[in-house]
Amino acid sequence: MLASIAFFCMHILGLAWTEDLEWGLHIVHKMWYFIGLLPILFTIVRKEYITKYISAFLLAITITEIFSYLVWFEVIAPFKNATVSNPTPFMSHISYNPFLAFAIYLTLYKLLFERPMTPWLRTILTFFVISMIFNMFITGGRAGQVMFFASIAILTFQFFRDSQVKATIISAILIAVICFAGWSYSPLFKMRIKQVSYDLTLFTTNPNTSVGHRMIFAKNTFDMI
Numbered sequence: 089m090l091a092s093i094a095f096f097c098m099h100i101l102g103l104a105w106t107e108d109l110e111w112g113l114h115i116v117h118k119m120w121y122f123i124g125l126l127p128i129l130f131t132i133v134r135k136e137y138i139t140k141y142i143s144a145f146l147l148a149i150t151i152t153e154i155f156s157y158l159v160w161f162e163v164i165a166p167f168k169n170a171t172v173s174n175p176t177p178f179m180s181h182i183s184y185n186p187f188l189a190f191a192i193y194l195t196l197y198k199l200l201f202e203r204p205m206t207p208w209l210r211t212i213l214t215f216f217v218i219s220m221i222f223n224m225f226i227t228g229g230r231a232g233q234v235m236f237f238a239s240i241a242i243l244t245f246q247f248f249r250d251s252q253v254k255a256t257i258i259s260a261i262l263i264a265v266i267c268f269a270g271w272s273y274s275p276l277f278k279m280r281i282k283q284v285s286y287d288l289t290l291f292t293t294n295p296n297t298s299v300g301h302r303m304i305f306a307k308n309t310f311d312m313i
Contacts (some may be wrong), residue, residue, distance in 0.1 A: 092126045093123060153219060189236040195213055237267075262313055
């Protein structure tokens with residue numbers, strides 16, 4: 089909740105240097121749930137039910153993932169935000185992949201650190217992790233993919249907490265292997281990485297690209313501050 093309040097306050101602080109106060113207030117209004125909804129949830133959340141909350145979240149991701157695969161395999165027609173090449177029906181790929189990355193982290197954490205665990209549950213969770221990782225690379229959210237690699241590094245350091253050197257080496261190897269697999273077997277992942285490289289080389293002559301927009305936003309923000 090403290091992180092949510094801090095995030096909301098960053099938007100309030102940003103009003104000090106905005107050149108369009110009306111639009112700034114509009115963006116602040118869009119963030120209302122960080123200061124309105126989450127503190128209310130904080131008052132009703134029970135610590136002893138955290139496992140149930142996490143299970144409900146993972147169930148929601150499972151349902152979303154099933155529909156994602158049904159669209160991708162063309163079993164059902166694309167609907168809402170989904171396309172066959174980017175099957176994220178219930179939200180944009182920009183939002184979906186970070187949620188997916190968080191679900192992967194939670195599931196891997198359960199597999200690595202929760203004891204005892206029955207063999208059938210371990211099998212189900214392992215299959216779930218593999219399916220989510222594959223789903224990560226058939227959808228186009230690069231921010232979520234960065235979050236996924238970060239979560240792999242975090243889990244490695246948590247697992248090898250007594251050896252930072254070993255954790256650094258193993259996390260680097262894991263990320264490199266996953267990147268290589270994604271590059272080799274996921275045309276969408278390969279295309280998105282190539283697009284980043286192309287946008288960067290084009291930035292000085294044509295910043296009107298996906299990556300260029302982000303770089304301009306960052307530069308303008310620092311200039312205004």
